[in-house]
Amino acid sequence: MSDTPIQDRPRGGRLPRSARRAQLFDAALEVFVANGYHAAAMDDIAERAGVSKPVLYQHFPGKLELYLALLDTSCDQVIESVRAALASTEDNKERVRATMDVFFSYVNDSQAAFRLVFESDVMNEPAVRSRVDRVTSETASAVAEVIAEDTGLAPVASELLATSLVGMGQVAARSWLDNGSALTKDEAVALVSGLSWRGIRGFPRTDDPS
Amino acid sequence: MSDTPIQDRPRGGRLPRSARRAQLFDAALEVFVANGYHAAAMDDIAERAGVSKPVLYQHFPGKLELYLALLDTSCDQVIESVRAALASTEDNKERVRATMDVFFSYVNDSQAAFRLVFESDVMNEPAVRSRVDRVTSETASAVAEVIAEDTGLAPVASELLATSLVGMGQVAARSWLDNGSALTKDEAVALVSGLSWRGIRGFPRTDDPS
DNA sequence: CTGCACGCCGATGCGCACGTCCACGGTGGT
DNA sequence: ACCACCGTGGACGTGCGCATCGGCGTGCAG
Structure with a gap:
């Protein structure tokens, strides 16, 4: 036995x-x-x-369970990578770059798995919906925590901004890959994380000169 | 006839x-x-x-054609709205705001149709894939044109940045709606378009006076 | 008043893909 | 060398959902 x-x-x-x-x-x-x-x-x-x-x-036991097992692996991997990126430094600019790099690297390295998370066709299945949403919500929450700490913005606002950045990373990375990677990964990450960092950088003041 | x-x-x-x-x-x-x-x-x-x-x-004639008919309506509507937003002013800051407002308004007004475009579960069908991708690519191209004009960045870079902004709008708007609209639409648009504008604002110079 | 034509409905066929059974062949023990 | 066993593979049942066929009520012309 x-x-x-x-x-x-x-x-x-x-x-x-x-x-x-x-x-x-x-x-x-x-x-x-x-x-x-x-x-x-x-x-x-x-x-x-x-x-x-x-x-x-x-x-x-079934098709769905198999799918969920794969999905869980991918989701956990992304969430964990983002957590690691946020914890990898105390410099917020570098934090942004590292976080963006997570999405580009993930999309680039496992051309396979990211479609399960970002292009799933089983969203109506609650079990799947839950997993997929968790990726965005968990990563966004982790980012939001940093944002809220450093800007003093209200939690709702921080969450929205964090989600925006996370979403930007997801979409930008996929778009970069679909365009045949005309830019190197580092160039793309530099551009997008630059965009993010400039955007989030001076946020405490809601209106800026000009 | x-x-x-x-x-x-x-x-x-x-x-x-x-x-x-x-x-x-x-x-x-x-x-x-x-x-x-x-x-x-x-x-x-x-x-x-x-x-x-x-x-x-x-x-x-069939299920797919029905779906495509609905999808086309939604896609055209979004693309046209973004085009209109970009043409509505010459002030780039206001352009960004108006464009972001398009996504939030679309998600808010037709809670129905946006899921077809942003959460379609028929991506494997080329006809659908084509339509959905066209939304992001057309809107991003329209934005990229403005970016390239004003920043002098290379087309590839402009496209990537534009796609990033468009993706941010899409994800942010959906997230805002899912969170029960804890913020008003105008507040949310202000936050996200602020983030975008600060990010894209001084892009020609890759490093900004602190 | 009566016959006709039209368009809608309930019931059906068909194909597909998930999830399970019967016969086979190899492996290890004696 | 024989035998018992276990895992394998091809074949099958079943349920579901897209796409279609005969009956019927209705309104109109003669």
Whole structure:
């Protein structure tokens, strides 16, 4: 009844439980990203992974759960990266740059997963909606905390501004990628974080000369 | 081929062609917005409009075409509004404010239609993807033109910055609405357009006198 | 008054994709 | 070398939703 302590790789047919699971994750991610949730067929995922459907259902109870597992990974990764970026320095200008860099890097590195978070086609499913919204709301809240501290703005205002910046990062990064990365990542980050920093920089005073 | 100049409203069962069509549009919009494309059933739309399915298919060849018709209306409306906002003044600060106001007003006024454009769940369908992307790309290009003129930045850079601002408007407006409009629309627009304007204002010089 | 034509409705076909069963082949133990 | 076992794979049932066909009530002309 103890887990079989297999440590060899019976290549091809037999894989240890966790390796198989990882492979299924990879295949599912590819298919979901390529086709979207609805167009993605469980048959395709199984075929892509080189196994048959029953094994897929031995690892995941259903299509939605599989999707949610992938989604959770991506969401947590983004949130954690933003948290790390905010904590990486005390210089707010650098904070902005690092945070923007998170979005560009994420979009750039995992061309795959970001579509699950930013272009999901299952928003009507509350479980998915909840996860996706959490990304924006959590990251925005983390940013808002810094903003509120440094500007003294009301929480609602800070949240709105933080959401604006986060949204800007998301959209800008995706747009940059879609345009074939005509600019290098660093150039793009410099531009967008410059825009953000100038915008947020002197905010305590709501009206500025000219 | 001339439109039937019917102007009476034979209420209940019989309606003139164009009135019926309008009613179907309304019903379809409600259902698509409430449930998303995939979860929306043609049966629901027909029932919502108080007619049966065959009549629906007498007006539209299929589900997708119906959706596209609604989507086109919304997309054109947004693009046109942004164009109008940019042309409404020569003062760039006011331009930014007016443009941001477009997104907030659109989200606020037609709580219905904006979800089709900003939260569509049919992105895998090229016809839809094309329409939705056109909104961001057209509006961003219009903004980018102004930016490039006034800052002398390269087209790629202007496009990226413009897309950033447009994306900020989209996300901020939706977030504002989701948060139950804790701020008035004008307050929110002031905050976000302030953020944008400060950011874009002195862009030609990459570093600003402190 | 009666026959006709028109347009709407309930009921149906069809295809697709999720989620499960029966027969097979390889593996390890004796 | 034989046998028991477990995981695999192809084939299947089922439910759902898009898209379409025969009956019917209504209004009009003769």
